[in-house]
Amino acid sequence: MNENVRNPSEDTVIRAENLDLTFETTDGPVHALKGVSLDIQRGDFVSFIGPSGCGKTTFLRCIAALETPAGGTLTVNGMTPEQARKSRAYGYVFQAAGLYPWRTIAGNIKLPLEIMGFSRDEQEQRVKNVLQLVDLEGFGGKYPWQLSGGMQQRASIARALAFDAEILLMDEPFGALDEIVRDHLNEQLLALWARTGKTIGFVTHSIPEAVYLSTRIVVMSPRPGRITDVIESPLPKERPLDIRDSQAFLEVAHRVREGLRAGHSYDD
Amino acid sequence: MxxxxxxxxxxxxxxxxxxxxxxxxxxxxxxxxxxxxxxxxxxxxxxxxxxxxxxxxxPAPHQVVSELWKSTGAMVQRGKAFSKRSLIYHGAITLGSTLTGFALGVFIGILGAVAITYSRVMEMSLMPWAIVSQTIPIVALAPMIIVLSNAVGIESRAVPKAIISAYLCYFPVLVGMVKGLNSPGTEQLDLLKTYNAGVAASFFKLRLPASMPYLFTSLKIAIAAALVGTIVGELPTGAISGLGARILIGDQFGTPLAIWAALFAAAILAGVLVTLLGLAQGLVLKRMGMAR
Incomplete structure (x- = not known):
């Protein structure tokens, strides 16, 4: 019934069909999601792009069981989002790194591990592994305020990776960082994705960021929040930063822009 | 410097x-x-x-200082540090009640704050009473507390004094801890949800440590309030020991020097207590890595 939903297969990690969600606010109801259907395959890097209020964050939060859709079905690894959370299916990265100032970087990464009841040795081992994964070896003993914003965000990614979730959900993780740091982190994130083969859901406001990172780009528009286009990226998996000057990159970026325009996203 | x-x-x-x-x-x-x-x-x-x-x-400053010395240092030199004429004796009495009241008040304040943080009903039913409780002049309430505790058969003066003291000092702790326990933002709480963290984990790993700076600020206000509470508790009760009693007796016998010496002893005591809490704050926050 929708071209975004392919044939169900073993590789479908996240499957959304006809999701509906309305928030009651003082200004009246806000239709955050309407008829949103999407399949995400194992190993996909899916970006959600669109203006504020298009439901991209809400969709991500539904996957993480932080919101419950009022209508439609949503499965993560074939389970309900709630069950998926209990089976540690995903790690979530917010826009703010949100590291605890009273814990060292290593202590922060241990937080989910402590809550999930990993043994001490296992905790140490995992902290070491993920610190290496995000290029923060040697910073485990530092406190968050001793690190730059970009490093803090890398630490928060490490924290999300620590318990081996298959899915990484990222809500504008680099939104608060400057462009230079952002480029660097985008490059590192791609390298991390290539190494780990995680499935990544990535919310962003930035067209270049979405095109550079993703295998699929989901263009959304507001009022009501819906999907207007899903773009399969023709770019190769290896992506040096200067791929952004290539013809193929510009074409994808153009199509994203068109999709945003079609959704009247430039009206306000 | x-x-x-x-x-x-x-x-x-x-x-x-x-x-x-x-x-x-x-x-x-x-x-x-x-x-x-x-x-x-x-x-x-x-x-x-x-x-x-x-x-x-x-009295001139040097008179107060010399009176203060006469009733403290000089008594120590004569080996009478805890004679009934010594401000050290009276200060110790007041300090004892203050600390008891402080402990009680802090306990009640933190307990109330936890209840308010986790229950909307408690927030709506407890908070207004807490605020109202602080609008009643303590001098009006103190005699009632003493009479009541006498009526239920409590002989010791220390108990009603500690209650009055706790009555004054639980409030800053309550307000500060409500603020502190609620200081983690939605993202922080959502993050814990994604780990499937229970109530205990989110309290001990997030809310409680996040509230520490608020706690210490409140404690410094509370210890001063506890001291005031104890002194007020000593005023109208016919107590004969404690700094409050010294102030009252000095007033009745027309010895302003004694009043001022007792006042200064109280001020010095408050200063020492607040300073000690400040040091504890520095130590704890430094150990937690929250001091820069």
Whole structure:
């Protein structure tokens, strides 16, 4: 019934069909999601792009069981989002790194591990592994305020990776960082994705960021929040930063822009 | 220490103003005495006469200091540190009740804050009463608490004093801890949800540590309030020991020097307690890595 939903297969990690969600606010109801259907395959890097209020964050939060859709079905690894959370299916990265100032970087990464009841040795081992994964070896003993914003965000990614979730959900993780740091982190994130083969859901406001990172780009528009286009990226998996000057990159970026325009996203 | 000089200057100015005040306020009495003795005083003699009266309207700083010394250090030297005339004895009585009341108040305050944080009903039912409780003048309430605790058969004066003290000091702790326990933002709480964290984990790993800076700020206000509460509790009760009792007795017997010495002893005690809490705050926050 929708071209975004392919044939169900073993590789479908996240499957959304006809999701509906309305928030009651003082200004009246806000239709955050309407008829949103999407399949995400194992190993996909899916970006959600669109203006504020298009439901991209809400969709991500539904996957993480932080919101419950009022209508439609949503499965993560074939389970309900709630069950998926209990089976540690995903790690979530917010826009703010949100590291605890009273814990060292290593202590922060241990937080989910402590809550999930990993043994001490296992905790140490995992902290070491993920610190290496995000290029923060040697910073485990530092406190968050001793690190730059970009490093803090890398630490928060490490924290999300620590318990081996298959899915990484990222809500504008680099939104608060400057462009230079952002480029660097985008490059590192791609390298991390290539190494780990995680499935990544990535919310962003930035067209270049979405095109550079993703295998699929989901263009959304507001009022009501819906999907207007899903773009399969023709770019190769290896992506040096200067791929952004290539013809193929510009074409994808153009199509994203068109999709945003079609959704009247430039009206306000 | 580049700040030493300005601080000392301010201190000197305050002392100078005080001396000026003593001189002005004690002049009428000095003149009266001189007139009675049919003497005339030169300005120098008059000034001197205002500085050494037994019952001055406003004692001069050195008189207070010497009275304070007489009732503390000098007593220690004579081996009578805990005689009933010693402010150390009375200070210890007051300190005991203050600390008991403080402990009780902090316990109640934190408990209330936890209840308010986790229950909307508690927030709506507890908070208004907490605020109302602080609008009742403690001097009106203190005698009632003492009478009531007598009525239920509590003989010891320390208990009602501690209750009054706790009554005053639970409030800043309650308010501060409600703020502190709620200081983690939605993202922080959502993050814990994604780990499937339970109530206990989110309390002990997030809310409680996040509230520490708020707790210590509240504790510093609370310990001062606890001391005031204890002193007020000692005033109307016919108590004969404690700094409050010393102030009252000094008032009744017309010995302003004793009042001022007791006042200063109370102020010094408060200063020491707040300073100790400040040190504890520094240590704890540093250990937690929250001090920069």
């Amino acid at each position: 580049r700040k030493t000089f300005p601080v000392i200057t301010v201190l000197l100015v305050i002392t100078a103003i005080w001396y000026l005040g003593s001189w002005r306020m004690n002049t009428p009495w000095a003149l009266q005495q001189a007139a009675r003795a049919e003497q005339t005083l030169t300005t120098g003699e008059l000034f001197k006469a205002t500085m050494q009266q037994d019952r001055p309207r406003l």
